[in-house]
Amino acid sequence: MNLLRRIDAGVALAPLLIFSIGAVTLLSTSSDRVTNQLFFFSFGLALYILAALIDYEFYKHYWFVAYGVVVALLALTYLAGHVVGGAARWLNLSLFTIQPSEFAKVAVVIFTASLISTLKRRSLNPTFLVRLTALFLPVLFLVVVQPDLGTAIILLLIFVGILFYAGVNKIYFVLAFVVLGLFSSPIWANLHDYQKERIIVFLNPTLDVAGSGYNVIQSTIAIGSGGLLGRGFGHGTQTHLQFLPVYWTDFIFAAFAEEWGLVGVVCILVFYAALLVSVLRISFKVESSFGSLLCAGVFILFFSQFGINVGMNLGILPVTGIPLPLVSYGGSSLVTSLFLLGLVQSVWIHRRGR
Template sequence: MDVKRILKNLDWWLVAAVVLLLGCGLGLIDSATHSFAVSTGKAWHVQRQSMFMAFGLLLVTASFAFDYRMLKNYASRLYIFNVVLLIAVMLFGHSQLGAQRWIQIGSLSFQPSEFAKVFLIICLATFMDKRIEWLENFKDYLPVFAYIFVPFILVMRQPDLGTSLTFIAILVGMIFVSGFKYKWFFRLGVLFVALLPVFWLILKDYQKNRIRVFLNPELDPFGSGYHVIQSKIAIGSGGLLGKGWLAGTQSQLNFLPENHTDFIFAVAGEEFGFIGTAFIIILYAIIIWRGIAIALDADDNFGTLLAVGVTSMFMFHVMVNIGMTAGIMPVTGVPLPFLSYGVSSLTTNLMLVALLLNIKVRKQNLQF
């Protein structure tokens, strides 16, 4: 492996943005779990996140030894493995926070639906790459829709609405670059609106409550609306410069629930203010910009589809998470990439960054 050539052709904008977000994430997780660390004498969350961060960065480094095009050879097996893993969650998974999404192996707990995003991007990109020349009419896309149906339903059954919607975001990004016509998007949008009453009937009660609370947080201020209300208070109280690290009252006094996972952006808003959150959003904008650039510059359709799938996932997660903490989107449990605590999510995100970097490096025609 020619290390010098890899370093020369690496997408340093993308690397810098990810590294800075990882650093911010550790600082925010440390702050959000500070009271826990003080009471127990152990910074367990920070230590665990740091350990898997190091593991993820090793995966990124090791990924340069492989050509991303080799993934096409394993797509069928990855799809089957993904489905089997999601079925295993239904049969043997354990529940947490009202959902059965985790598999416990000894002391290690992981969330298969997070890794399902990586598998779906690889498998769907392979599936569409083989058919890209025949995707001309709407009916030609029906096999593509059917391809994601099984993992989509299995994730919905957990239930995990956030990941299910992420699958849709990935699909939309990929079919868009493959030539899916605007009029078809419009018709699907009309169909979606028409089917909203049906979707409402299949939602769980807590999911319905989240939508009601999104429309009116004061409807249940001490129940479903509590998260959003406290999050908006935290962000608003940060002002321009914030209260300072470890000085946020909403997070330090544990008024803000799930402050180290889904609502970590509210911690950033309270402690670092508008300036700090704007800096974080700029870093995400850089990741999305570089993802789009890598997709447009890829050597092959498979690389383009992979990069678009990864970028669509990051874009969706950032928009939905920040939107829900600000009260302009329903609470869906979608983590904020690189900032939220969660080793499954962190490992998944770093694997996807490795894909983007690999596509960029291979564009330079490096020899291994």
């Protein structure tokens, strides 16, 4: 009972409500997928509880373990990855596959928060930043070469976001953008054709209505046809008639919006807002630098993934294959999300001076 009084209600209840939205949407379209997702959720919930019970300071001292395991898994994916759609992002474990790039999000949050928290603010000098970036780049590189540009963007946002939150001198961010601008041409030249196509079609979906533009067009049709109250459970025509592509992962937001309408969309926005506000509040309230940075990293992860996924469903951002946290089908993403939220809960439960 003492433990129950110390938990944060928002970080405990909001994930359950958000997951239920994904489960209902999957149930509407595929009983097999919802069964698998419930299994993944059970495993993820166990990790959530375990992470919440263990003092989060434990991870600060063993960040290198998470880092080493993730780099090894990403390298193994490059050498012997399970290829789907031309990308080697998965490792086949016979009974199921795992996506190491999802675990990379955990490693980046932990090692970045851990190393920064060991320094005083005035110690965030160029030498330290170069060393920290040197640790981050191998992870980023191994994700980019899979190729998984979407996850690479998320990892970069987490890394830069934690640095910004930690109070790194803003001039370094300006310099980084200048360097990025200088290398924009070779970066574009080295993108895969399908990645270039997605960006071009994002600017004008009508250029390829039967190809890359098809996904965005069908997604916006699904969302628009939902109206105020939606078509009802199991009655989404775009989904059930197979017009909407990958409605269980990338475009699950559109599938949900079609069946539950604007009212359903408002509900999911409220649930996500409650979760994000809870995580950010904990980040501001705790005295521990590591705990605060850890929560900031989780906030950036959830906020950016939610924004990018909804943005590409609405056609205002390019399609990058970013899942909707706790909603999209996929064991690695779901388990990772729950574990990270367990870490946030641990920060609150084990806060100093409570």
